[in-house]
Amino acid sequence: MATKKEKKTRIAAVGDIHVRETDSGKWKDYFAKVSEEADVLVLCGDLTDTGRTAEAEVLVEELKSCNIPVVAVLGNHDYERDNQKTIRKMLIKQNVHMLDGDSVVIGDVGFAGVKGFGGGFDNAMLGMFGEPMIKQFVQEAVDEALKLDGALSRIDSDNVEVKKIAVLHYAPIKATVVGEPEQIFPYLGSSRLAEPINRREVIAAFHGHAHIGTLKGETSKGVKVFNVSKPILVKEGYDPPFFIFEV
Template sequence: MTRFIHLTDLHLSHPDLRDAHLYSDTGATMAEVLDRIRALDPAPDFVVLSGDLTNQGDTASYGMLHDMLADLPMPVVPALGNHDTRAGFRAVFDGFGADPDRPLFYHRVLAGLHVIVLDSLIPGRVSGAIDPEQFAALKTALDLQAGLPRVLVCHHPPHTDGTLPWEGLNSADSARLAATVQGQNVVAILSGHVHMNRVRLWNGIPVIVNTGLHATVDVLDPCDMAIEEGTGFADCRFAADGLQITFVPHAPKRRVLGRIGATVLQGFT
């Protein structure tokens, strides 16, 4: 069994920025969530950060993230979102190429999974896209590790009927992505961007989004985007019999109403 944690929409902002566009203390939330991850047993095999790592894309905030991740005892897989900047990220994080403006595409084998990271950032835009160079690189990557199940990481989820254009990838790139990964044993696409818990079966592939670490939205509001208090992440487990995603609420804290002990639980039939 492979266990991994999916964090998204960190929206970190260095305190010196005095960022007026934050709805919560994202630095405190990130620190608390990392403490929870360090305490997990069994420990996760890796942690995915599916974009909007910072709120402004500045080097100080990426430096803050780098320091927070420094003692995490498992690999971290970052992707970029529409709030990020490629140059800002690469100014702090080594090993992701020398060209500061090139899309952040890479892939790794981690705990028996082939993890492929796509960069859907369009500078200055809310919506997402995947450029032709990345599609070519994706095809090359899919020719490798053919026997392994794949996990794709892309900040913007694929476009589907009924979603607004800014909510994900554009429809043309979504269709091209579907054709590219067809039959490639993709067990999940991990995304963010929309700040809500959502699982969508897209061309037979689960697209997993979680609330993230900034704020959530009223999913039943038909018109406006009502931003609400709420953060969380996903605990993901993959085994031979399939994928399990458990959404973990982080804040606001919930009042404990009762407790059933482990011995009693194990005795249930």
């Protein structure tokens, strides 16, 4: 007798959409198409172009055409004008699952998310030594990794056999930022983010931020990592530009 085929969850992921005040009407068809192709939409930061609340207002209106759950993290552009708390509240009001050291379970998939931070990768990762300003920079990366670990641990403690997905803005590995100038690698992500991803048995991680990086990579433990920055998806021929991952 044939066994019943397990239903897959289709995740559509994209980062760096950089919505502007002049974008009214630009994204409605895009989000409607995502809703047809996927079960969950993941937005990997830089949701607004310059962190203006007026840009977030446009995004909130455009998202009304999306009728599937939306999971998101903020990016560095969303912090530009120190409006990140307001932007977060606006999107939560639109029923977006905003993650910042938080997690949400949709079906049998658990999403844990943080913005992340820089600091570099592997042997070139910045250490906590020297001037207070350097230590503060490194501490931010450490804190973001700890927040991610906490979010993943709560999925583990609250659920049985849930498949875990990490949602980030900054990269957790070097492979998916390759293509960018090497001089700016320390500002594109940190290997500190990879540690909880490896240890917590994450299925896949999505990030953006590196607009001319590389679409696919994996951690040292073989966890799939995808840089779904919109410019990369456009370059790779995705039309409309969103990446589908089944889990």
